[in-house]
Amino acid sequence: MTPAMPAGRTEHRPPPHGEPVVAILLSTFNGAAFLPDQLASFCGLAKGVSWRLFWRDDGSTDSSTAIMRRFMARAGHGRCHEVLAPSRRVGATASFLFLLRHVVRLEETFDAIAFADQDDVWLPDKLQRAWSRLQALPAGQVAGYCTRQMLVDHALRPLGVSCAFPSRLSFPGALTQNLATGCTIVLNMAAARLVARTEAPARGWHDWWCYLVITASGGNMLVDQRATLLYRQHGGNAVGARATMLARAAGALRRGPGQFMAILSAQTERLLVYNDILTPEAKTSLDILRAGLKGRLRQKIRALRLQGLRRAGYMETLIFRLWYLIGAP
Incomplete structure (x- = not known):
């Protein structure tokens, strides 16, 4: 088993040919039934954007941790990092925001940070599409990116596509409804550093908090009307999605x-x-x-x-x- 890197340290090799590097954040909890599909989709991402995976387990009682550690060993040195703190269960919001702060604190160069759920399947161009939009903005502009999702059942059978976005996501409308689904969000580093300075309220979710901080600070929340992942709907979803406005x-x-x-x-x-x-x-x-x-x-x-x-x-x-x-x- 590849040893876990201590919190606050990592070995990060320069990406080939100057590719942008995205840190993927994954919090696991009893996801053994679905994790292999998601991890395989990371390996199938299109070339042009390099990625590093940072993960922590939030108290699983199934084989999630063993699956992740086997993946670490296969992924190669410096590609996948287990974050061991905090050592207790904290819930999805606190877990993801802890991972975000961990990566922001590292003395490493990342171009963006992406959230990933354990039960989804990413499409090959997910990070490419995000980076193409984010890198076109002026340097230092606080920005996030989010997309629609292809809704599927537990066996990945199609159910439909999530609702289309309005033309613009802005404040104070962001307070009324979270339209930025966490598993699709990619933050540029200006946004990641800003969110890392804050603490989300106990009632709420990490994705909604990112959306609020970005828009309330005058940043851009970019939307992509194309689905970039298979969003699995099953009995264990933390939130889930509805395909129509009426629903x-x-x-x-x-x-x-x-x-x-x-x-x-x-x-x-x-x-x-x-x-x-x-x-x-x-x-x-x-x-x-x-x-x-x-x-x-x-x-x-x-x-x-x-x-x-x-x-x-x-x-x-x-x-x-x-x-x-x-x-x-």
């Missing part, structure tokens, strides 16, 4: 306002902690939203008039507005 609206109605309003309140409060990274417009929007969450009907109506404060679909926007008016975190 998403129905799901929102079933969940009710309580959980959503609690998350909205937590994310609003946490973003306001990082006043130094917010654009003036984002700071104003957050102050108005917080006043509405805590205030009377007049303050709620003022908040709902904020430009861009809407969800992706008409019915979902109506549901959000109703929840904001009557819901309590």
Whole structure:
């Protein structure tokens, strides 16, 4: 078995021919049934973008860790790195953000950081498409990239394609709905370093937090209307996806306002902690939203008039507005 690299250290060989290097972050938890397919898809990625895999196990009781360590041995020296801390189970959000901070702290040169779920299958051009979009931006521009997904069942049989993106992802609309699915997200290093400076609220997800930090700071969240992975839908999905706007609206109605309003309140409060990274417009929007969450009907109506404060679909926007008016975190 290839020994795990100590936290904070890695051996990183220069990529051939000056290729960009993407650090892939993978948090595993009882994923033995699906991990082999995902790991094989990493090996099948098209040439032109080099990758290094950083992973940690979040307390699996199946053979996930053994599968990953066998893959480390096959992948070759310096290609795959196990991050051993923290030594307890912390949940997907904390696990992914720990991996992100770990890679950002390394004294190594990476061009981008990608999140990967254990139960998906990446298409060969996934990293190529992401890098082609990110590298076209001005140097230092905070940016992330996300795509649609080909929805499949547990046996990878097609179920449809996830909903199309609106033409632009922006703030404060990012507070109403997470449209950036984590398994598709690739961050440039400016965005990765910015997110690494922050702590996500306890209620929330790592992908949504990245989306919020990028857009609230004036960065770009680039969208690709083409699917770049097979997004497996099964009973163990942490979140899952719905293929139609109507299905998403129905799901929102079933969940009710309580959980959503609690998350909205937590994310609003946490973003306001990082006043130094917010654009003036984002700071104003957050102050108005917080006043509405805590205030009377007049303050709620003022908040709902904020430009861009809407969800992706008409019915979902109506549901959000109703929840904001009557819901309590």
